[in-house]
Amino acid sequence: MCYDVKAQLKTQLMRAKRLGDDRAVLEIEEKLAPLTDLPLYHASGFQHPKMFIYPCQTPNLPIVATWGLIPHWVTSTAQQTAIWNKTINARGETLLEKASFREAALNNRCLIYVDGFYEHHHLNKQTYPFYIGLKNEQPMCFAGIFDVWLHPESGKEWVSFAIVTTKGNSLLQRIHNNPRLSGPRMPLILNESEANHWLLPDDEQVLSKKMAHLLNPKPEEEFVYRSVAKLRGAAYAGNIPSISDPVEYPELAFAFL
Numbered sequence: 001m002c003y004d005v006k007a008q009l010k011t012q013l014m015r016a017k018r019l020g021d022d023r024a025v026l027e028i029e030e031k032l033a034p035l036t037d038l039p040l041y042h043a044s045g046f047q048h049p050k051m052f053i054y055p056c057q058t059p060n061l062p063i064v065a066t067w068g069l070i071p072h073w074v075t076s077t078a079q080q081t082a083i084w085n086k087t088i089n090a091r092g093e094t095l096l097e098k099a100s101f102r103e104a105a106l107n108n109r110c111l112i113y114v115d116g117f118y119e120h121h122h123l124n125k126q127t128y129p130f131y132i133g134l135k136n137e138q139p140m141c142f143a144g145i146f147d148v149w150l151h152p153e154s155g156k157e158w159v160s161f162a163i164v165t166t167k168g169n170s171l172l173q174r175i176h177n178n179p180r181l182s183g184p185r186m187p188l189i190l191n192e193s194e195a196n197h198w199l200l201p202d203d204e205q206v207l208s209k210k211m212a213h214l215l216n217p218k219p220e221e222e223f224v225y226r227s228v229a230k231l232r233g234a235a236y237a238g239n240i241p242s243i244s245d246p247v248e249y250p251e252l253a254f255a256f257l
Contacts (some may be wrong), residue, residue, distance in 0.1 A: 045088035
């Protein structure tokens with residue numbers, strides 16, 4: 001799955017700075033960045049942090065969105081609370097089959113730029129977090145979908161998103177070995193060409209074909225990884241820069257890899 005990410009402001013604005021208008025980017029940094037929870041050295045989707053996404057409507061300029069998609073048809077805060085933790089991720093294979101994601105997948109696709117993500121390894125009833133990044137040290141670009149929900153009490157518009165996931169590659173198969181899951185998952189990571197293609201408008205038939213091509217996970221050789229400090233419980237140090245620094249666990253020396 002993908003429940004934990006690292007995302008710094010410079011990473012999230014990389015696409016805008018490369019492809020956007022300099023004055024617009026400066027305005028984003030000054031006016032919109034304070035509305036986010038960035039920098040996120042570690043954030044869980046269950047905390048519903050506010051981040052930047054690049055919507056298909058403005059592919060080179062980001063908007064602020066909350067992680068955990070709230071479908072536009074949700075009618076109450078109780079319904080929102082009930083669904084929110086279930087829409088952090090969206091399985092790419094069933095994207096067009098789920099009521100929560102179908103319309104967003106067809107009409108509201110987006111990109112999410114992060115430094116990397118975290119997954120947990122299970123051993124002897126203990127969990128050990130790993131940080132996963134790209135070997136070339138470039139930001140990762142996740143495929144995402146978003147929706148706009150009108151809060152029934154305040155009347156305020158909420159933009160929210162889900163990360164699209166796919167089958168885990170060989171690295172994730174070793175790290176993400178949760179015995180309660182049928183198989184490991186990982187974010188749908190896109191290269192630059194795929195990212196631009198993801199944002200193009202499609203009908204259902206074209207999108208289905210696009211998904212069949214994109215859902216092949218990136219190979220293990222493109223990634224680096226390391227065990228890091230605990231991300232859950234009393235030992236968790238919080239959203240601090242050193243949270244993704246390497247931490248060795250002797251018990252993993254022979255059990256992992």
